[in-house]
Amino acid sequence: MKIIRVGVDLAKNVFQVHGVDRSEKAVWRRKLVRGDWIKALLSEIEPGCEIGMEACSGAHHWARLLQARGYTVKLIAPQFVKPYVKSNKNDANDAEAICEAMSRPTTRFVAVKTVEQQDIQAVHRVRASLVEQRKAKGNQIRGLTAEYGLIAPKELLYLRATIPRWLEDQENGLSERFRRLLRGLWEDLLTMDQRVEELDREIEQITRQDPVAVRLQQLRGIGPVTATALLATIGDASQFANGRQMAASLGLTPKQNSSGGKERLLGISKRGDVYLRSLLVHGARAVIRTAQNKTDRLSTWVMRIATTRHPNIAAVALANKTARIAWAMMSRGTDYRPIPE
Incomplete structure (x- = not known):
């Protein structure tokens, strides 16, 4: 046997x-x-x-x-x-x-992940969790202060600057007990900011040490966070036969519901890593915001989609293209070579 x-x-x-x-x-x-x-x-x-x-x-x-x-x-x-x-x-x-x-x-x-890949992925998971907790902490502060007639600005940047003024203002009606609570919440928020900054520095260090991550940042819409997330999630891109397979594994290709010779394409499948897909889509949105005044082929292509279709469709289309180009760069070890005008 x-x-x-x-x-x-x-x-x-x-x-x-x-x-x-x-x-x-x-x-x-x-x-x-x-x-x-x-x-x-x-x-x-x-x-x-x-x-x-x-x-x-x-x-x-x-x-x-x-x-x-x-x-x-x-x-x-x-x-x-x-x-x-x-x-x-x-x-x-x-x-x-x-x-x-x-x-x-x-x-x-x-593909089996290496220890290095899992280390990088752990950094991203902890950072993403801290960002969510920081957002929840900010919303908690806004909700509590609203009960005292203090309306906080929407952005965290302005909320951080507003809380000290509330604490110093003795005429805003806040009791000493609530001031102590608010000061503790503010310190929690600052601690989370510090932890996120530490992890950002860790990601920057990983990016500088890995040549693949350095090359991936040549792509528009990909920074240190997205580049290292690609390393952690994909690793060896040669496991995919082509760029479309990698984009499909990230859920950036249409979901099909075809039968009887009729092809019906739905929205994106949303398979694979949600975190990496969201990074690619957000990066694509940033590219679209700056593409209006540019005349290169990528900018004109994505703006043509953005003006005729919903902006979200344009963002996903660009994220799909970015994933395919990233596959070519990772699997072949090449730099980004845009098509000349």
Whole structure:
């Protein structure tokens, strides 16, 4: 009995495995605890065997660990595993579905992230969370002060400057208790600003040290944050056959609902990393704002769309194009070469 393929359903403490032999017969089905499952794999299957897992929390760590021991690891997006789940959903059926899905020739797999990629991604995740918390803190301050007849400006920049004036004004009707609360909220806001600035400096440092990130910033609408987010999310762009595949993985291509020979294209699919897609779209909006007074081919192209269609459509179209150009630069190691006039 030689196991050639194993599907693993990952969990926090209990892992379900499903292994098949050359005749596609299930010969190994076990539920293993977290501390013993690697030992069980080493004792039951030989190096070179294919091991499949869903691309979920912890999957990249286990994939690197198994690759270091000589196994071929394939990570699959959960939506590509779901069609192969038979009958009711449980750990055993999920592991069998993973084993079945990884054997299909048309299944698309997720590239295993390096430790460096996950480090960069962690920086972005923490920064994005802090930005959301800072926004929530500002809204909380506005809501509380409005109850005392003090209306705060919309932008955080002006809110930071207004709070000290409120605290110094002894004639605005604020009680000492609320002044203490407001001072604490202001300090919380300043602490979040400081943490975001620290992470911005970290991202700047990563950008300076990585030549790919330096080249990506040659593209209009891509700065240090978007460049490093591309590195963390995409990594090796050669995993995609062309730029359209990478744009599709980011959810920037239309979703189809075609049948009976009639093609019907809907809005963008919104698959993939929401954070990276939003960065590309916001960067495209910034490009459109400055493209009105420019005559290069990219500016005239995007302004033609912006004047005939909704501005959001133009922004997504430009983000799609930016993703495709980024694929070419990352996969071929080239600089940005715009088409001459």
